[in-house]
Amino acid sequence: MAGExxxxxxxxxxxxxxxxxxxxxxxxxxxxxxxxFASFTSRHDPKPGLTFGSGAVDVMDGVGxxxxxxxxxxxxxxxxDPEIAPEAMGIPSPEVARMLVDMxxxxxxxxxxxxxxxxAKLAEIVAQLSSLExxxxxxxxxxxxxxxxxxxxxxxxxxPLQMAADAATAVAFGFDEVETTMRVARNAWSxxxxxxxGASVGRWGTLFQCSSEEAEELRIGMAGFTSYAETxxxxxxxxxxxxxxxxxxxxxxxxxxxxxxxxxxxxxSGAGSELLMGFHEKKSxxxxxxxxLCLQRAMGVQGTQNGGIDGAPITCTVPGGMRxxxxxxxxxxxxxxxxxxxxxxxxxxxxxRVGAKIMPFLIAGSDLICSGxxxxxxxxxxxxxxxxxxxxxxxxxxxxxxxxxxGGLTPVEExxxxxxxxxxxxxxxxxxxxxxxxxxxxxxxxxxxxxSGSDETRSYLPRDVALISESIKERAITVVDVIKALARRxxxxxxxxxxxxxxxxxxxxxxxxxxxxxxxxxxSAINDPNDYLGPGTGYRISKARRDEIVAIRDVLTREEVLRxxxxxxxxxxxxxxxxxxxxxxxxxxxxEVVIGISPAFGIKLFQTVAGHPLSTLLRELIAGITEGGAxxxxxxxxxxxxxxxxxxxxxxxxxxGVGIGIQAKGTAVxxxxxxxxxxxxxxxxxxxxxxxxxxxxxxxNAAAYARGELPEPIVVPMRGEAMGSRYHARVSLIYxxxxxxxxxxxxxxxxxxxxxxxxx
Amino acid sequence: xxxxxxxxxxxxxxxxxxxxxxxxxxxGVDEITLQALVDNHVALEDxxxxxxxxxxQAEIARAAGRATLxxxxxxxxxxxxxxxxxxxxIYELLRPGRAQSQEELLAAARKLRDEHGAKGLAAxxxxxxxxxxxxxxxxxxx
Numbered sequence: 098m099a100g101e102x103x104x105x106x107x108x109x110x111x112x113x114x115x116x117x118x119x120x121x122x123x124x125x126x127x128x129x130x131x132x133x134f135a136s137f138t139s140r141h142d143p144k145p146g147l148t149f150g151s152g153a154v155d156v157m158d159g160v161g162x163x164x165x166x167x168x169x170x171x172x173x174x175x176x177x178d179p180e181i182a183p184e185a186m187g188i189p190s191p192e193v194a195r196m197l198v199d200m201x202x203x204x205x206x207x208x209x210x211x212x213x214x215x216x217a218k219l220a221e222i223v224a225q226l227s228s229l230e231x232x233x234x235x236x237x238x239x240x241x242x243x244x245x246x247x248x249x250x251x252x253x254x255x256x257p258l259q260m261a262a263d264a265a266t267a268v269a270f271g272f273d274e275v276e277t278t279m280r281v282a283r284n285a286w287s288x289x290x291x292x293x294x295g296a297s298v299g300r301w302g303t304l305f306q307c308s309s310e311e312a313e314e315l316r317i318g319m320a321g322f323t324s325y326a327e328t329x330x331x332x333x334x335x336x337x338x339x340x341x342x343x344x345x346x347x348x349x350x351x352x353x354x355x356x357x358x359x360x361x362x363x364x365x366s367g368a369g370s371e372l373l374m375g376f377h378e379k380k381s382x383x384x385x386x387x388x389x390l391c392l393q394r395a396m397g398v399q400g401t402q403n404g405g406i407d408g409a410p411i412t413c414t415v416p417g418g419m420r421x422x423x424x425x426x427x428x429x430x431x432x433x434x435x436x437x438x439x440x441x442x443x444x445x446x447x448x449x450r451v452g453a454k455i456m457p458f459l460i461a462g463s464d465l466i467c468s469g470x471x472x473x474x475x476x477x478x479x480x481x482x483x484x485x486x487x488x489x490x491x492x493x494x495x496x497x498x499x500x501x502x503x504g505g506l507t508p509v510e511e512x513x514x515x516x517x518x519x520x521x522x523x524x525x526x527x528x529x530x531x532x533x534x535x536x537x538x539x540x541x542x543x544x545x546x547x548x549s550g551s552d553e554t555r556s557y558l559p560r561d562v563a564l565i566s567e568s569i570k571e572r573a574i575t576v577v578d579v580i581k582a583l584a585r586r587x588x589x590x591x592x593x594x595x596x597x598x599x600x601x602x603x604x605x606x607x608x609x610x611x612x613x614x615x616x617x618x619x620x621s622a623i624n625d626p627n628d629y630l631g632p633g634t635g636y637r638i639s640k641a642r643r644d645e646i647v648a649i650r651d652v653l654t655r656e657e658v659l660r661x662x663x664x665x666x667x668x669x670x671x672x673x674x675x676x677x678x679x680x681x682x683x684x685x686x687x688x689e690v691v692i693g694i695s696p697a698f699g700i701k702l703f704q705t706v707a708g709h710p711l712s713t714l715l716r717e718l719i720a721g722i723t724e725g726g727a728x729x730x731x732x733x734x735x736x737x738x739x740x741x742x743x744x745x746x747x748x749x750x751x752x753x754g755v756g757i758g759i760q761a762k763g764t765a766v767x768x769x770x771x772x773x774x775x776x777x778x779x780x781x782x783x784x785x786x787x788x789x790x791x792x793x794x795x796x797x798n799a800a801a802y803a804r805g806e807l808p809e810p811i812v813v814p815m816r817g818e819a820m821g822s823r824y825h826a827r828v829s830l831i832y833x834x835x836x837x838x839x840x841x842x843x844x845x846x847x848x849x850x851x852x853x854x855x856x857x
Numbered sequence: 858x859x860x861x862x863x864x865x866x867x868x869x870x871x872x873x874x875x876x877x878x879x880x881x882x883x884x885g886v887d888e889i890t891l892q893a894l895v896d897n898h899v900a901l902e903d904x905x906x907x908x909x910x911x912x913x914q915a916e917i918a919r920a921a922g923r924a925t926l927x928x929x930x931x932x933x934x935x936x937x938x939x940x941x942x943x944x945x946x947i948y949e950l951l952r953p954g955r956a957q958s959q960e961e962l963l964a965a966a967r968k969l970r971d972e973h974g975a976k977g978l979a980a981x982x983x984x985x986x987x988x989x990x991x992x993x994x995x996x997x998x999x
Contacts, residue, residue, distance in 0.1 A: 170988055175925060208922070312945045319941060321901060335992070339953045344994070346985035347951035349929070353978065354944050356933025359906030397929025433923065577894065577901045584895050593891050599904050600889050604878045605914045606869035608930065610923060619869045623921050 119446040126414040133377035136368070136412065136421035137224045141379040145218035147186045149179060158217040166335040168388055171345040172216065175395035181213030190218065194225040197234040197431070200631040204238055208433045212394075216387035219431070223424045224383060228457070231423045236461035237629045239430040240622035241611035242636045244462035246505030247437060248272035248472035250292055251479035255284040255562040257291035257529065258522050258537055258545040259554055264295025265521035266514060267472040268303045270490070271507040273613040274325065274437075276469055278308040278479050281559045285309040287566035289322035290579060291525050293595060297583075298521045301594035302614030304361065304607070308480075311351060318360040321576030321599050324607070325361035327402045327437060327468070331392055332366065333385030336376035349396040359602035361612060363400035363435060364393045368421055369408020382412060386425040394432045399610040402468040403429045404439025409484075413444040413454075423457055435611035435622070437468030443475075443482040451484055455493070459502045462636055464611045466504055474550035487549070497646045503638050507645045518546045524588045531582035532574060534565045658830045665703035665710070672854055673712035675699050678847040681732040684752035688727045690799045692718055693747030693845070695738045695760040696838035702831060705763025706785045706824055709792075715850060717789050718757065721796020727753065727803045729796070731850055734758075735843035738835035740782075741775050744768030746845060753803035757795065762831050763787055767799045778802055779810050785824050787813050863916040870913060877913070881905040908934040928977075935975035943968075951985060954998030962986035 115121065130139035143159035154173035155162055165173060193210065196202040211219065226234060248267035252259045260277065267275050277292045279285055289307040296303045304324045307317050317323055329348055332338045338345070348364070355362040366389035368382035377385065386403075393401050404422045405412045412418040422439060429436045438458055445451060458466045470493075471483035478486065485493055490506075497504045509517075522542045529535040537556070544555040557565070568574075576599050583592035597617075601607050607614065612621035629635030638646070684691065692715070704710050715731070722729040732750055734743050740758050744766035747756025754770035755778075763784030766777045779798060781787050794811050801808040867874050871886055878886055880903040893899045915930035936944060947965050949955055956962050963986050970979035989995060 167988055167992055174984075175928075205922075311948070315945070316941065321904060339994070339998075342952055344951065344953055344985065344989070346981065346988070347948060347953075349932075349981070350948050350951050350978070352929055353932035353936055354948065356911060356930055357906070357936035357939070357944075359910075394925055397925040397927070397932070399926055575901045577899075577904070580891070580894055584891060589891070596889070596891055596894060600886060601871070602904055602906050603880045603886060603889070603910065604869065604871040605906050605910045605930075606871055608911075608914055609868070609918060610921075610926065618872065621868075623865050623868045623917065 119448070120450070122446040123450070124414060128416050130381065131379055133372040133379065134415050135381045136415045136417040137381055137383050137424070139379055139381040139384070142220070142381050142384045143217045145186065145190070145215055145221050147177070147182055147215050147218075149182070152179070158215045167338065167345055168333070168335055168392055171349075171395050172388065172391045175397075176212070176391045177215070178212040181209060183213070185210040185213030186215070186218060190222045191225060193222045197222070197226065197238070197427075198230045200237065200629070203630060204627060207238065207431060211431050211433070216391050217384060219391070219428050220381070220384045220387040223427050226424070226427075228420045228423065231420065231427050232457040232461045235423065235427045235430060235457075235463070236635070237627070238427065239461070239463060239627055240433060240435055241464050241613075241620065242625045242627045243615065243620055244503050244505055244636060245273035245465050245613050246271070246470055247274035247276060247465040247468055249441070249469040249478055249480055249483060250275050250277050250295075250472055251279070251288075252473060252477040252551040253280060253479070254551045254554070254557060255279045255281060255288060255559050256545070256551060256554060256557045257287050257525055257535075257562060257565065258541060258556045259548065259551055260288055260291035261295030261298075261521040261525035262518040262545050263473050264292040264305075265298035265517045268296050269299050269509045269514060269517050270472065271505060272303060272470070272472065273505065273615070274304045274306070274465060276306050276308060276327070280479050281563060282309065283563045284559065284566045285313055285317060286322075286569040287562050289317045290528070290569055290574070293322045293576065294525045294528055294579060294583070294591065295521045297591040297594040297598070298524060299517050301597045302617060304598075304613065315354060315358065315360075318355070319358050320574070323360065324598060324601070325363070326355055327363045327365055329362060329398070330365045330370070331389050331396075332370055332374070333380070333388040334371050334376045334378050337371045337374045340374055340376065345392055345396065352396050352398050356608060359605055359608070361607050362398060363402055363437060364396065364398045365402040365406055366390065366393065367403055367406035367408045367412075367439060368418075368425055369405055369411040372411060373408055382415070383421050383424055387428055390425070390428050390432050390434065393434060398434070399608065399612070400435025400437065400464065401429050402437040402439070403434075404436075404468070405442070405444070406439055406468065407442055409439055409442045410444040413450075419454060426463070433610065433622075435464045437465035438463040440467040440484045441469035441480070443484050451489070452492075452496075454484055455496070459496055459504045460500055462503065464613075476552070477550050491649070494649055498649055501638060501643065501646070503636070503642060503646065508649045511650065515546070522546050524583060524591050527586035527588060528579055528582045529565070531586055532578060534568055535561070653826045653830065655830050655833075658827060659834075662702055669699065669703040669710055669712055672710060672852065673699065673715070674851045674853065675733075676849040676851065677733070678849055681750055681845040681847040683750050684730060686728060686752040688803055689752035690722050690727045690729055690796075690803050691747040691751035691756040692729055692731045693734050693743040693750075693756055693758045694731060694848070695743055695835050696733070696735050697738075697835045698733065698759070698761045701834050701838070702761035705761070705787070706828060706831070707763055707787055709763065709789055711761060712852065713789060714759075714763065714792050716852065717793040718759070718796040721793040721798075722800045723796075724793075725797035725800025725804075727800035731848045732845045733848050734845050736839060736841060736845075738832065738839050740764050740766045740780070741768070741777060744777060745770075745772070745774055748772075750845065751803070755799050755803040757799050760832070760835060762828055765792070765795060767795060767802065769802065781811075781813060783813055783815055783820055785820060786815055786818065862920070863913050864920045865917060868917050870910075870917075878910065879907065881907055906937065908937040911937065932978050932981065935969075935973065935978050939969075939973050939975065943973075947982070951982070953994050954996060956989070956995060957997070958995050959986045959990045962989065
């Protein structure tokens with residue numbers, strides 16, 4: 098043992114524990130505005146200011162018109178409303194900040210004022226709000242009343258069968274939009290076709306996009322496979338913009354091009370992009386983002402994908418980073434833009450930070466809470482893992498239920514998901530065959546339907562997909578061909594669903610701000626405006642919607658608990674019989690330990706929460722008592738089901754003054770006559786982890802107390818399991834069965850046990 | 858289009874004003890059915906948005922207080938009949954360093970105005986040409 102007698106350490110080992118947590122994989126950056134690492138303020142941020150000369154903006158945020166870069170020029174010409182600007186810029190920022198969180202100031206009024214505010218003014222105002230105030234203001238200011246959500250649907254093989262199955266699955270879970278992209282650029286057409294088919298299974302109206310190179314994306318849209326686009330990126334400094342290979346005019350032209358094809362479009366911007374691209378001009382993340390957002394309103398796009406996006410991870414390395422992401426989202430909705438509010442690129446390895454990141458948006462609601470919830474597994478996400486992914490989708494469903502918050506998703510039964518996946522794979526296979534693109538085998542199809550991710554599929558590989566994709570492109574196959582193929586092969590419902598979606602284009606209704614399709618209707622900021630003016634207004638979950646949200650799987654009911662017990666009853670009846678002898682009297686044997694069993698013990702309840710049959714448990718307890726040199730007597734209590742009182746009542750009847758109280762769920766106590774009810778000798782409160790050997794030793798210890806000794810108390814080791822979350826629902830249902838059988842003043846009954854079968 | 862101004866009460870058009878919603882070849886929503894498509898009476902062309910529809914949506918956007926969005930729809934309306942390749946060529950030309958002189962952009966603007974009647978967009982491209990000149994964008998980048 099030499100060398101182990103002393104511990105030499107120069108470190109508290111808790112730090113080693115912390116080193117092992119996923120959090121430590123996250124790297125954090127020091128605040129350093131000179132190098133672009135500042136979330137809300139930098140000394141290089143301009144002071145808000147706006148002056149006009151001869152009808153045009155003369156000086157904006159400290160820069161004179163001759164020195165305007167392209168972004169300034171565009172904002173000054175198209176964003177700033179000279180009618181409103183003098184009034185808007187004239188209100189002190191703290192006052193506007195208070196208006197944002199004042200439920201009595203309508204959204205409409207604040208949206209009007211924003212049209213006259215410069216980027217520096219907007220940034221200065223939201224910077225005055227705490228995280229809580231930002232979230233509240235966001236909830237009040239977002240454009241459309243009903244919240245929604247967007248899914249990423251991609252896979253590591255670009256396999257069209259899996260693409261269709263996963264798109265259909267995402268639609269079933271309620272996503273309003275589905276976004277795909279591919280591992281291999283050439284596969285864009287195949288991915289788009291497969292997702293379009295998959296998204297038409299089950300219901301219609303899920304908008305769909307395929308993120309690819311700009312010209313290609315527009316072509317795919319024109320062929321009718323996609324209905325929206327969101328990868329039109331803008332940046333907050335001129336040099337970043339140019340490195341991004343665009344200008345405000347080229348992007349605005351593209352925006353008009355999308356409109357001309359009847360395709361819904363939003364821009365993308367987010368904190369950190371300028372920092373990542375090396376042209377941050379030493380400005381704060383928020384100020385640069387305010388420029389991006391004013392620019393987007395100026396361009397006339399209906400919305401923005403905003404909130405860090407690809408820059409979210411770097412933004413989250415900076416102090417206040419997550420608050421900044423919310424603040425920029427607030428500016429977006431204040432500028433009356435639809436907001437697909439980020440919560441996509443996974444900014445952390447810490448599940449706690451993930452949960453914290455999503456919560457404000459879940460409770461505030463958002464046009465699209467995630468601008469890419471990874472509905473597939475992390476490794477299948479061709480955009481990179483999202484904040485939330487296929488692995489965590491159920492956690493999100495439960496959060497919705499916990500907070501009675503509409504996160505846009507709906508739990509779906511297992512059998513339904515399987516049926517939908519099967520249907521989607523059959524539909525896409527039919528289309529591929531009908532159009533002469535491929536001949537999927539039964540084995541391929543079956544592997545995809547069941548697969549959680551592409552690691553488990555035996556289907557197409559990227560090279561196979563490239564051939565399919567290029568064929569679609571070369572043969573100029575359009576959505577009309579796909580609809581016909583579906584119809585010819587008997588998928589009339591899917592054909593109809595897909596046609597309905599494409600037909601939306603004619604009216605252009607879904608080009609308006611925050612448009613989505615719900616239950617066959619276009620809902621946007623126009624016909625579903627956020628009208629929040631305090632409690633009882635704005636979005637409220639309807640009874641029907643609440644019923645959907647709370648219906649997660651595997652929810653315990655009393656019937657289920659009783660059903661399980663009735664199964665155990667049959668087994669127990671072959672092992673033990675309890676014969677009631679009559680009222681129990683106090684014993685005279687000083688070596689006697691009384692076991693006080695609960696009212697439903699062996700009558701309605703037959704095994705402990707840990708799964709031990711009650712007959713076995715009693716056998717162990719009695720064996721322990723006997724081995725400890727005492728004798729056991731069993732008494733059923735009918736006046737109480739409480740462990741302490743069971744034990745104390747048993748002790749009162751025992752000749753030794755020592756009793757054991759035990760409930761059917763397995764909770765037990767060693768008690769002694771004349772002690773206070775909750776001041777017992779030993780308590781075994783964690784029945785789920787109490788093993789049979791513990792019950793045997795409990796018997797032995799009770800015997801030792803009966804002999805007047807002081808044994809080593811038995812400690813049931815626990816490793817920090819959240820017992821309450823695992824067992825309390827069931828335990829409460831079980832315990833209610835016990836308490837139902839109690840009646841005040843009922844006397845304890847002597848019980849004779851007969852152990853049946855093998856070792857009786 | 859008739860003289861009436863659409864308002865937010867007319868939205869969504871497909872629901873509230875189906876009689877004015879028409880595809881590229883004049884077909885209404887109720888004519889664009891699965892059966893018609895299967896029978897080859899409906900083609901992709903019928904599923905394209907029209908300049909009229911975009912101008913109608915612009916009116917609605919303006920009525921909803923969204924003037925910049927309306928302006929984008931109006932620019933879009935001017936592009937409805939412009940061929941895809943032309944659109945992509947002009948877009949490409951608007952990207953940094955693609956045009957080597959202001960004149961190239963001005964020529965594109967003339968084409969938009971003269972061949973496609975896209976007056977608003979032509980002015981927009983001319984404006985870009987002036988800004989690019991001032992910001993020194995007419996230089997080779999790769």
